Amino acid sequence: MTINTELLTNFKKRFDENRENQVIQGAIAKVGINTASIDNDVLRRHSFTFSDETKRGEITNQQASGRCWMFAALNTARVDTMNRLNVDTFEFSQNYTLFWDKLEKAHYFLDSILDTLDEAQDSRIIAHLLTDPVQDGGQWDMFSGILEKYGAVPKAVMPETFHSANTAVMNKILTSKLREFASVLREGHQNNETLEALTAKKEDMLYFIYNVLVKALGEIPETFTYDYRDKDNAFHRIADITPQEFFKKYVGWDLTNLVSLLNAPTADKPYGRAYTVKYLGTVKEAQPIRYINAPIEVLKEAAITSIKAGEPVWFGCDVGQMSIRDGGIMDEKSYQYDLTLGEGLNLTKAQRLDYGDSLLTHAMVFVGVNLDDEGKPLTWKVENSWGDKAGKKGIYSMSDKWFDEYNYQIAVDRKYIPEKWLKALDEPVIELEPWDPMGALAMVK
Template sequence: MATPISTDDTAITIAQLQKYASAFHSDSTNRMRMNAITKSGIQQVATAHDAVAKMQYMFSDEIDTGAVTNQRQSGRCWLFAGLNAIRQDIATRNHMPPFELSQSYQMFWDKFEKANYFLERILDTLDEETDSRIVQWLLQAPLQDGGQWDMFVNLVEKYGVAPQSVMAETYHSSRSSVMNALLTRKLRQQASAYRSQYLAGVPITALRAQKQTFMGEFYRLLCYFLGTPPDTFDFEYRDKDNTFHRDLGLTPQEFFAKYAGIQLKDYVSIINAPTSDKPFDKTYTVKYLGNVEGGYPVRYLNVDIDTVKRLALAQIQDGEPVWFGCDVGKMSDRETGIMDTELYDYEGILGTALTMTKGERLDYGESLMTHAMVFTGANVVDGRAHRWKVQNSWGKDVGHDGFFVMSDAWFDDYMYQVVVHQKYLSEAQRAALTQEPIVLNPWDPMGSLACMY
C-alpha cells in the first residue's frame, strides 16, 4: 500500500510555492539579480573591484625562490610544498641556481607506503563489521594523492630526495586519477580477501605473510605508472660562480644528508582549530592518519590565530619559507591569485546572510584544509603582516606568475596549519608538544589531507 502524501506542515504545499513566487516577482531587483547571475555567474557579478585593487603584489619581506612548480592534474600539493621548501634550502646552502626536486620520486614511495599502511589498518580492524564506520572510512580513499606535513617528513627521512632529472614526471604522475582508481581497486580487492579469509578462520599471522607477495606486485604496478625509483645517481651542476661540480653514486638519502642542512624533525605543525572539542595549547593526533608504518605520527599543537601568524612571520623574516595548509577554494580567485574575504560580496548580491564562525565552519562541514602551499613573503606594517606572499604549485599561468597574495583577514578565516622550526616556540609551547596527544577520530576535520589541484 502506498504511503499517503503528508498534509501537515512538514511538506511543501502549493499555496506556499505560490506565496514564494509572488514575493520574488514583487521585488524588481530580484529579476535584475537573476539576469546578471544567470548570464555571467555569481563570482563575476559579486567581485568587489575595490578589494581587488587593494591586494597588490608588493611585500616588504620576501624570500628569493626558484620557478613555480606545477602539480598538474594530481593532488600532490603537500609534496610540492615540502620539496619547494627543501630545494630552497639546498640552493642557498650550496650556492646553486634554482632547481627542482623530483616529485614523482616522493609520489612513488608515498603510494607504496600508503598501500602497506592501509593493509595494516585492515588487519587491525578484522573484528569490525564491514559496514562499520571505521572500516568504511578506511575503504573510502586508501590511496589518494593527498597528505600531511608529518607524512612528508616520513618519506624524506626514509627515502631521501632526488633531483627531478633523476626521476622525471610521467603521464600518470601528472594525471593521477586513473592510476589511483586502479590501484585503489587492487587494495580493496586485497582487503576483501583478508576479511573473507579471517571469517573462514585463517589467522592474522598467515594473512600478514600474504602481504609480502602483494607488496611485490604493488611495486611492479607502481613502476608501470611512475617508472623505477633510483638506487643511486650522479649529481652534476654549476654553481652561481659557474664552477662545475660532480658527485657520483649518491643514494637519495645521501643526497639529502649532504646537500640539505634542514633537519625536518625539528619542525612542528601548528594549527588553529577554534572548536569546543580542541582547547588551545594542547597537542593532537588523528587515529589512522599516516603513510609510513612505524614512522612519525601526525602531531599538531593547537593555538590561537595570532600565535600562528607570529610564528609564521618570524620564520619568513629569517629568510625561510613556511609550509602551510588552508582551505584554498574559499573566497579566492585562481586567475588573479587573490585570497581575500572581501573579494566577493555574495551577501550583498544575493541579499542573504552567510555568516558562520571559523569553529562552526569546521564543525558543520563548511570548511577544512584542502591545499598546501608555501609562504615566501609578507607585507609588514607596524610589526604585523597585512598581506602574505604565497608560492603555489599550479604552474606559472595561475595567479601572478604562479604566486598568490593572501589578505590578513583571509588568514584569520581559512588558514589552518603552518609548519615552523621549534626555535620560534615559547617554552610553554615546546612543553605542550611533549604532552601525550589527544587522539581525534579519523573523520575529524583536522584529519583532512591537502590534495587540491
C-alpha cells in the first residue's frame, strides 16, 4: 500500500459519510481536541470532598522549574515541622536543596564519565550520560540522599532567585560546560593521561559549577537563625543552627525507614523484587536508588494507612495522561476520544511502559482519600506545586482508577508496608539499564 490519490479519495469519502465528523471538526478547530472531548460527567463525579485528610500547608509554586519532586518531598516533610513549631503553615527553601542537587549531580556525572572512559564515543551509555546531566528532575531516593547529607532550611533563610524559579538558562550553561568537561576527560584518557591526573582535573571542573551556582542561586548558609510566631502569636527564635540540625530536630525523619514502592506491571519486572537503575543518582555516596515492585493494591493500602495516621504521601505519576489541569481532575475518563476521534486510547499500563507511551513525569503529595463504606478508595486528594491558580486552589482530585493506570511510585514509612513485600530489600537488587522507564525523572512544570 502507498499513499496515493485513490487511497486519499477513499479516506475523504469515509470521512464525509459521517456527518458528525463535520461538527466535531469545527469544535476541535475552535477549542482543541481535549476541550472538545471533555466528559462533563467526570466533573460531576469529583466533589473535592474526602473522608480522610492529613494536615497540609499553603500551596506552593515551583514556577518555571522542574523541581516538583523537591516541592513534593518538602511539602510532605513540612507537616512534621508545622506540628513541632505549632504553626498553621510552613515552607522549606527549595532553592537550598536545588543548589545541592545541581552540585551533586555534576559530581555524579563527572564520576560516571571517569567510570566509562573505555566506552566508545558512540556507545549508548555515553549518549545517555551526555543527554541531560543536570536537569531539574529527580526521584524520591535521590532527594532522600540530599536531605540526609545537607538537611533543610526555612524558605526565608535561602529564598528564591531568578534562576531557582527559571532554571532553563542556568541548566543550559551547566550542561554545555559538563559536556565540555566530559570531552576533556575522555580525550585526556585517549592521550594516555593517568586516572589520577584526570581525577585531579575534576576539582577545578566542579569549582566552576559551584561558582555558577553561588552566583545564580546564592550563598549556602552554614548556620542560621530563624524567627517566627506560632499559632498562639508567641514569638520564637531558633538561633545558630545548622541545616542538618534543623532537619533532624524539626522534621525528625529516619530516612532509612522511608521506602519506595513501585508499580511496573511489565513482564521483565516480577513483583516482590527490589530494583535499581544504573547511573541514576544525585549524591554519589548515598544509598543507591531502590524500589520494591508490587501490585497497585499494595501501594494503595500503604498510602491509605499513612494518610489515616496523619502522614501525607509523596508519589510520582504521569500527570499529563487524562488530566484536566485547570479543573484539577485526574480521571481515566476525562476525555471521550472515542466519540470525537473515532477511537479511544487502548494500551494497557504495561504496554504504555513497554512502548514508550507513559512514564513517571511529575511528583505530588497525597493529603487525603475518600473511602466508601467498605473502606475502598473512590478518589484521592492531591496537593500540587503549580500555585493556587491550577486545580481547585492548588488541590487536585484523582479517581481511583486513574491511580491504577498512571501512578507509578509512592514513598512511605516501612511500618505501613506488609513484611511480605519488605523482604525484597533483603534479596539482591536487580539492576535496570539507565534507559529503563523506571529511570524516568519527575520534572513537569
